[in-house]
Every structure is written in C-alpha cells, then in structure tokens.
Amino acid sequence: MTHDKQKSGQVPDNEMSGSTVARRKVLLGGLGLMGGAAAGVLGMTPAVSAASNLPPNIPEWTRVLGSGVLTNPYGQPSPFESNVQRRTVDWLTPDRVASISFTPLADLKGIITPSGLVFERYHAGIPEVDPHQHRLMIHGMVDRPISLTMSDLMRFPSTSRIAFLECPANGGMEWRGAQMDGVQFTHGMLACCEWTGVLLSTLLAEVGVAKQASWILAEGADGAHMSRSIPMEKAMDDALIVYAQNGEALRPEQGYPVRLINPGWEGNTCVKWLRRLEVGDQPWYQREETSKYTDLMPDGNAREFTFVQECNSVITSPAPEKPLKHGKGKYWVEGLAWSGRGRIKHVDVSYDGGVTFREAKITSIVLPRALTRFGIELDWDGSPMLLQSRAVDETGYVQPTYQQLRDVRGTNSIYHKNAIHTWKVFPTGEVANVQLS
Amino acid sequence: MTHDKQKSGQVPDNEMSGSTVARRKVLLGGLGLMGGAAAGVLGMTPAVSAASNLPPNIPEWTRVLGSGVLTNPYGQPSPFESNVQRRTVDWLTPDRVASISFTPLADLKGIITPSGLVFERYHAGIPEVDPHQHRLMIHGMVDRPISLTMSDLMRFPSTSRIAFLECPANGGMEWRGAQMDGVQFTHGMLACCEWTGVLLSTLLAEVGVAKQASWILAEGADGAHMSRSIPMEKAMDDALIVYAQNGEALRPEQGYPVRLINPGWEGNTCVKWLRRLEVGDQPWYQREETSKYTDLMPDGNAREFTFVQECNSVITSPAPEKPLKHGKGKYWVEGLAWSGRGRIKHVDVSYDGGVTFREAKITSIVLPRALTRFGIELDWDGSPMLLQSRAVDETGYVQPTYQQLRDVRGTNSIYHKNAIHTWKVFPTGEVANVQLS
Numbered sequence: 001m002t003h004d005k006q007k008s009g010q011v012p013d014n015e016m017s018g019s020t021v022a023r024r025k026v027l028l029g030g031l032g033l034m035g036g037a038a039a040g041v042l043g044m045t046p047a048v049s050a051a052s053n054l055p056p057n058i059p060e061w062t063r064v065l066g067s068g069v070l071t072n073p074y075g076q077p078s079p080f081e082s083n084v085q086r087r088t089v090d091w092l093t094p095d096r097v098a099s100i101s102f103t104p105l106a107d108l109k110g111i112i113t114p115s116g117l118v119f120e121r122y123h124a125g126i127p128e129v130d131p132h133q134h135r136l137m138i139h140g141m142v143d144r145p146i147s148l149t150m151s152d153l154m155r156f157p158s159t160s161r162i163a164f165l166e167c168p169a170n171g172g173m174e175w176r177g178a179q180m181d182g183v184q185f186t187h188g189m190l191a192c193c194e195w196t197g198v199l200l201s202t203l204l205a206e207v208g209v210a211k212q213a214s215w216i217l218a219e220g221a222d223g224a225h226m227s228r229s230i231p232m233e234k235a236m237d238d239a240l241i242v243y244a245q246n247g248e249a250l251r252p253e254q255g256y257p258v259r260l261i262n263p264g265w266e267g268n269t270c271v272k273w274l275r276r277l278e279v280g281d282q283p284w285y286q287r288e289e290t291s292k293y294t295d296l297m298p299d300g301n302a303r304e305f306t307f308v309q310e311c312n313s314v315i316t317s318p319a320p321e322k323p324l325k326h327g328k329g330k331y332w333v334e335g336l337a338w339s340g341r342g343r344i345k346h347v348d349v350s351y352d353g354g355v356t357f358r359e360a361k362i363t364s365i366v367l368p369r370a371l372t373r374f375g376i377e378l379d380w381d382g383s384p385m386l387l388q389s390r391a392v393d394e395t396g397y398v399q400p401t402y403q404q405l406r407d408v409r410g411t412n413s414i415y416h417k418n419a420i421h422t423w424k425v426f427p428t429g430e431v432a433n434v435q436l437s
Numbered sequence: 438m439t440h441d442k443q444k445s446g447q448v449p450d451n452e453m454s455g456s457t458v459a460r461r462k463v464l465l466g467g468l469g470l471m472g473g474a475a476a477g478v479l480g481m482t483p484a485v486s487a488a489s490n491l492p493p494n495i496p497e498w499t500r501v502l503g504s505g506v507l508t509n510p511y512g513q514p515s516p517f518e519s520n521v522q523r524r525t526v527d528w529l530t531p532d533r534v535a536s537i538s539f540t541p542l543a544d545l546k547g548i549i550t551p552s553g554l555v556f557e558r559y560h561a562g563i564p565e566v567d568p569h570q571h572r573l574m575i576h577g578m579v580d581r582p583i584s585l586t587m588s589d590l591m592r593f594p595s596t597s598r599i600a601f602l603e604c605p606a607n608g609g610m611e612w613r614g615a616q617m618d619g620v621q622f623t624h625g626m627l628a629c630c631e632w633t634g635v636l637l638s639t640l641l642a643e644v645g646v647a648k649q650a651s652w653i654l655a656e657g658a659d660g661a662h663m664s665r666s667i668p669m670e671k672a673m674d675d676a677l678i679v680y681a682q683n684g685e686a687l688r689p690e691q692g693y694p695v696r697l698i699n700p701g702w703e704g705n706t707c708v709k710w711l712r713r714l715e716v717g718d719q720p721w722y723q724r725e726e727t728s729k730y731t732d733l734m735p736d737g738n739a740r741e742f743t744f745v746q747e748c749n750s751v752i753t754s755p756a757p758e759k760p761l762k763h764g765k766g767k768y769w770v771e772g773l774a775w776s777g778r779g780r781i782k783h784v785d786v787s788y789d790g791g792v793t794f795r796e797a798k799i800t801s802i803v804l805p806r807a808l809t810r811f812g813i814e815l816d817w818d819g820s821p822m823l824l825q826s827r828a829v830d831e832t833g834y835v836q837p838t839y840q841q842l843r844d845v846r847g848t849n850s851i852y853h854k855n856a857i858h859t860w861k862v863f864p865t866g867e868v869a870n871v872q873l874s
Contacts, residue, residue: 061659067565068536069523069559074523074553080567097502275499
C-alpha cells in the first residue's frame with residue numbers, strides 16, 4: 001500500500017469533473033452546455049415514451065448484465081472512490097504503532113462516519129484481541145468484583161447512541177500557526193458513529209460501588225496499557241461500555257471487542273480494548289493524563305483533566321481538497337459542528353473573514369454530543385473570500401476566535417484548539433488554509 | 438467465496454462462548470465460575486495499584502506491539518467477525534444477477550446498518566457506473582429539461598436523513614407457511630442508513646413542473662432499466678436524490694453514484710443507478726409495478742401501487758442464529774421495529790405466543806421512517822417460550838397477527854407481509870421459527 005506515502009498537499013483529487021459549467025448556466029438549459037449523452041433529448045416533446053428517450057450513446061453498463069449478488073458478501077466502496085481514505089502526516093509521529101491517521105472529512109456527507117474511515121490513534125499499535133479469550137474485570141472499591149466474558153457482557157441491558165469521537169489534539173498543530181493543507185489534517189481527528197453497549201452505570205450497579213468511591217480507572221489491553229481516570233459522575237451519567245459501532249462489532253482499530261465511550265469527552269478517555277475498570281477514591285495520574293493530555297498554560301502550569309471537547313465547527317466543502325471548480329455561480333457550502341456539552345444550536349458562516357455572518361441551515365438530525373451537518377447556498381461572484389464557520393451550542397457557548405483563545409491559553413498548548421477556522425478562496429477557486437486572529 | 442453456499446440452518450455460529458454460566462451466577466462472584474484469566478484478582482484488596490492487578494496469564498496481545506496506522510487505509514472488520522455477512526437462499530432466485538442477499542440482522546446492534554451488510558436486490562446485476570460519465574436527466578412535463586453531472590448535482594442544497602430501506606417482499610416466503618430458518622432470512626431484506634442528497638422537490642423547482650403533472654417516472658441505468666412511477670405528492674414531500682450512504686459515497690450495489698430514496702416506501706421504488714426522471718400526468722405501468730410488486734388478493738384481483746411499508750417488528754436476539762446459551766438466568770431480548778408511516782410509538786413483547794404482553798424499552802433514537810431498536814430483560818426459568826414482538830406506530834396502527842392479515846389478504850400475496858412473528862424457544866435454549874395464527 002502506498003496510499004499513506006502521500007504528503008499533505010499532494011492529495012489526488014477525484015472530484016467529479018464531467019462539467020466545468022456554472023450550475024446557473026446549466027440550469028438555464030443552453031444546449032451546447034449539456035453533456036453529449038443528454039443533448040439528444042433536449043429538443044424532444046414532453047412525456048414521450050420511455051424507450052424513445054434513451055440517449056444516443058448508451059453506456060456500456062446499461063447494455064450488459066452486472067455482477068451478481070454476493071460478489072462481496074461484505075461490501076466495499078466503488079473503485080472510483082479509492083481516493084477516500086485515511087491518511088497520515090509523516091512528520092507528526094515517530095513510528096506507525098504510536099501514530100495517527102486522519103478522517104477524510106472533505107469527502108464525507110451527513111453525520112455518520114463510515115467505520116472504515118474513522119481516524120486512528122494508537123500508543124502501541126492495534127492489538128489482535130481474541131474475543132473468546134478477552135475478559136473485562138471490574139474491581140477495586142466494589143462489593144462484588146467480576147470478570148466478564150463478551151458473552152456475559154451482551155446479556156446486560158443494551159443501549160445505542162450516536163456521538164462524536166474527537167482526539168483532543170485535533171488541530172493541535174495550529175496553535176503556533178502551522179497551516180496544514182486540507183481539512184483532513186486540520187480537523188480529521190474527528191468522527192461520529194452510533195455506539196451500542198451497556199451503560200457503565202448498569203455494570204456499577206451490579207458490582208455495588210462503595211460510598212466513598214469517586215473515580216474509576218479504565219485500562220486497555222494493548223501493549224501501552226493505555227489508562228485514564230474517569231470521575232464517578234461521568235461513569236454514572238452517560239459513559240458506555242461499547243461493543244458495536246455503526247451497527248456491527250467494533251472495528252479492531254476502534255477497540256474490538258470492547259471499549260469505553262464517554263460522549264463529548266476527549267477521545268483519549270474512551271479507552272479501547274478495555275480490560276479493566278478499577279473503582280477508587282482518587283485519580284491515578286497515569287502517564288496519559290499527566291505528561292500528555294494536559295494543557296500547558298502561558299505561565300508554565302498545566303491544566304489537568306480538561307475532559308470536555310468544547311464547541312467547534314469547520315467548513316468541509318469548499319476546502320483545500322474541494323476547490324470551487326465551476327467558476328462563478330452557485331455552490332453548496334457545508335460543514336460540521338459539534339459540542340461536548342450538548343446540542344448545536346446554530347451555525348453562522350462568514351465569507352469575509354468574520355466581518356459579517358449569516359445563519360447556515362442545519363441539514364442533519366441534531367443530537368447532543370454528535371456531529372451536526374450545516375450548509376448554506378453561495379452565489380459566488382468570483383471574488384476572493386475568507387470562509388469561516390462559527391458554531392453556538394445549547395449552553396450559549398460561542399466558538400472563539402484564535403485571538404480569544406490565545407488571550408487565555410497562549411501558544412504552548414497542543415490540546416483543545418477549537419478556534420474559528422478560515423479558508424481563503426482565490427479567484428481561481430482554489431482554497432488555502434490561512435489563520436486570522 | 439463459498440460463504441453463500443451455506444444453506445439456511447447451516448449458518449455457523451460464532452457466538453462468543455467463553456462462559457456457559459448463567460449471568461446471575463457470574464454476578465454472585467463464585468470464584469470457580471470465573472475465567473482463568475480473572476481468577477487471580479478476586480481475592481485482592483480493593484484499590485491496589487494498577488501493576489499488581491495484572492492477571493496471571495497476560496495474553497499475547499498485551500505483551501507485543503500491534504500493527505500500525507494505515508494497516509488498512511480503508512478499515513475492515515475483525516477476522517473474528519467473518520461470519521457476519523450477507524447470505525443468499527439458493528432456491529429463491531434462478532440466478533445471481535436477478536437475486537437477493539439478506540442482511541445478517543441477528544448480529545447487528547443499534548439502528549444503523551453498516552453499508553457492507555445492507556441486503557442486495559438486483560434485476561440485472563450491479564452495473565459498473567463511471568461517475569464522470571453518468572448523467573441524471575430530468576425532462577417531460579417541465580419548463581427547462583436538464584442533464585446533470587454528479588458534480589452539478591453536488592452544487593444543489595443537500596440534506597441528510599436516517600431512513601429504513603425494505604424490500605416489499607421481505608418475509609414474503611411466509612405467506613403460505615414457509616418457515617425460513619433464521620432472522621437473516623425471515624426479515625433480512627431490511628436496512629437503515631443515513632442518506633444524503635438533494636430533495637427531489639429542489640430539482641423539480643429548478644426545472645419548473647407543469648401544472649397538470651402528477652407522476653414521475655424514475656429509471657435506472659442498469660441493464661434491466663428498472664423503472665417505477667412515483668406520485669408527485671411523494672416527490673414534493675420527502676423523496677431524496679441520494680449520492681451518499683452512511684457518510685460516504687453510495688456503494689455500487691446500492692446505486693452508485695446516485696439513487697432515489699422514498700423514505701418509508703417499498704425499496705423497489707427507490708430506483709438505483711438513477712439516470713432519468715420523467716415528469717408526466719399518469720403512471721407508466723412499468724413491468725415492476727404491474728406483473729411484479731403488486732398484491733394478489735384472494736379474489737384474483739391485484740392491488741397496485743401499495744407504496745407504504747406498514748408497521749412491523751421482529752426480535753433479533755434470541756433468534757435461530759442466537760440461541761440462549763447460558764441456561765436459566767438473565768438475558769437481553771432485543772429487536773427492531775419500523776413503520777413507513779412515521780415514528781414507532783411503542784413495542785410490546787410476549788413470551789407466551791401473544792397471550793400476555795409487556796412493554797419493551799426503546800433503546801435507540803426514534804426517528805420517523807427509521808429502524809428503532811427495542812429491548813427487554815428476560816429472567817428465563819428454562820421453560821419453553823413463544824417469543825413475539827408487536828409494534829405500534831404514531832398513527833396508532835398496530836402490527837397485525839397472521840390471522841388478521843390473512844383475513845384481508847388471503848395467501849396469494851408475496852409482498853407486504855408485516856405479521857407478528859414468533860420464535861419458539863426450547864428448554865435447550867435453541868430457537869426455531871414457528872408460525873402462530
């Protein structure tokens with residue numbers, strides 16, 4: 001596989017380009033502007049029979065039988081979509097087992113991220129866990145410690161919810177002004193899936209938690225023993241012990257056969273390949289919540305336990321990967337918004353770098369702590385633009401500017417960058433990542 | 438691939454079976470009942486350090502580095518899940534290009550069906566459509582006929598919705614009492630995805646529909662020219678011209694690059710590989726809406742244009758593929774409910790063949806014309822059971838018994854079978870498909 005060797009900025013573009021004509025012109029019905037396959041029908045009288053409407057050049061696929069059922073018992077994308085894949089940034093991590101790949105946001109639609117395209121983050125690679133041998137242990141300050149097989153776990157009441165998953169380092173390269181070339185790299189440590197499993201509160205009720213217990217350690221079965229301390233309040237609220245993702249079993253890189261999902265919280269807390277939950281009365285201060293996944297402030301102190309992923313948004317098209325290819329005319333500008341604190345209330349879009357905003361339309365279902373899709377129709381006059389989106393969540397929190405964020409946080413941080421993002425659109429239709437204060 | 442040669446009843450069972458102990462016993466914490474890997478921790482004092490909690494037999498995957506990022510740039514399920522796949526029934530269709538494969542409902546969770554497992558139905562196989570060459574033509578009784586490239590189509594305002602897709606022949610083998618062995622075959626012409634595209638009403642506004650127009654013909658680019666007549670009322674309501682499914686481009690077998698989705702209506706009306714929409718003032722009476730996809734009544738007449746998929750439900754676990762494997766004790770009984778007329782209001786479950794019912798819990802989001810997941814906790818005493826689910830939708834429609842359905846429809850039908858389904862559970866925990874009146 002050589003896919004991953006593509007550097008940012010060299011992403012091949014498989015944008016369909018059958019027509020380079022502005023949509024408005026096509027819609028006015030100029031005959032010379034139509035594709036050849038359709039030109040033959042334009043002068044026809046209305047409501048003629050189906051047979052006589054066949055265009056003059058009938059494509060091959062209309063004249064032959066296609067492949068039959070179970071060509072793929074487990075289906076795959078069209079070969080024409082092979083460009084839509086996860087990608088890495090070589091300089092970002094020293095090796096493949098402690099690395100990141102990014103979700104191709106520019107090509108995605110709606111709010112569900114297909115499981116095969118969900119970003120990856122490992123600290124010791126993907127363990128090959130045998131679900132028949134795997135156990136989930138719950139112990140510590142509990143009355144009845146237990147060890148569960150996967151089969152045991154599936155006998156508990158189950159629940160499903162759609163929630164986003166975001167690495168707190170998403171966009172972290174941009175704190176000091178780096179400008180990653182593409183929305184896959186600026187915001188692609190982000191996904192949204194339907195997660196199914198057992199509420200952690202259900203399991204805790206079964207084991208009987210001691211009154212003084214206030215924290216839970218979640219530990220992964222991977223070689224890094226990835227571990228995070230989770231406050232009891234979250235455990236008793238909506239934390240979910242998950243065995244299914246988008247309807248089927250968790251994918252190996254997502255923690256197969258079982259992981260923790262803390263909706264709206266740092267992806268890193270959603271421990272994968274979960275093997276152990278220990279109940280205690282204080283946090284454990286593991287490596288991944290002390291030396292990492294804390295926010296270094298301007299004064300040199302670090303904020304610890306900043307669990308919530310704050311309200312954020314980004315325009316996914318146009319983007320560096322999705323230039324405006326039809327010249328002046330109408331386009332659909334769209335993007336994603338999300339908040340770890342609840343539902344998205346509304347999203348505003350600016351064409352002039354934040355001087356003026358207009359409200360975008362929400363075009364998906366709106367769920368708490370899930371990605372939300374927005375869009376707005378642009379009638380482009382060919383001038384340069386500074387495209388921005390700004391989301392507001394149901395708590396009233398407004399996504400900040402870079403300046404507002406840096407006034408508080410400085411530029412030492414890696415994590416929790418949720419500033420308003422700017423795409424510069426050139427008269428050619430090309431799009432670049434720029435950073436406005 | 439030999440997967441598809443498995444006959445019903447010979448479906449291999451990869452149910453995890455690490456423990457055969459009733460959940461209740463496990464939860465009481467009997468030491469001898471635990472898996473070996475966990476036995477070492479049960480006598481420990483609470484809240485000891487993480488390191489000393491390692492079980493005595495540390496599995497291989499915890500001691501080595503796993504595979505790195507981009508092992509699969511487009512991810513795949515765990516090899517342990519290879520049994521979860523679409524399947525055919527050999528006797529049901531004469532050849533592969535005009536055949537059906539079924540969704541493995543017993544293994545699915547939540548409401549989203551992963552795109553690789555969505556049932557297939559072809560009339561001339563899967564055409565290999567080149568999206569750069571493909572055109573969607575809209576013509577007939579319109580002011581400005583147009584031919585759209587895929588790139589043109591993506592410039593229109595876009596919207597996303599989660600909706601079920603069901604072949605009207607789902608369960609059709611059971612009208613006269615056939616008893617398919619497994620929920621994959623009794624109800625597996627069913628899926629639910631997030632669909633993204635352009636509202637048909639948006640495109641019709643662009644072309645300008647004549648006042649007297651009342652029907653639209655949708656025609657596929659496949660060799661069968663699959664065509665259906667759609668009333669203008671549906672076209673102007675929620676019919677969607679779809680290019681994305683579960684976040685990514687439509688799969689080839691689902692109509693790549695563009696299809697029609699009529700939420701809540703017969704899957705057959707949701708024409709795939711859509712190449713033509715003709716506006717007219719009467720239905721076209723195409724083959725697939727006259728000789729097929731009509732309901733033959735007891736008197737020999739056929740109902741035509743029965744578009745809506747009525748309220749239905751089925752228990753997906755236990756099922757013939759998912760026996761009760763732990764003897765007496767607690768289990769999570771779950772299933773799916775759906776209605777082409779709107780939201781599911783509630784679902785009742787019976788253990789005694791419909792004599793008594795108790796209300797199940799809804800465990801997913803509830804959306805109009807989408808699958809809805811329900812579940813109920815069973816404390817099984819080992820007696821035989823006749824398991825049923827009965828769904829009610831927001832219009833007040835109650836899913837009928839077989840007797841109620843046959844009183845009206847007789848047994849000539851193939852389509853629109855939505856009777857209450859019964860699984861017989863034996864004291865061994867095995868499950869069989871039986872038909873109660």
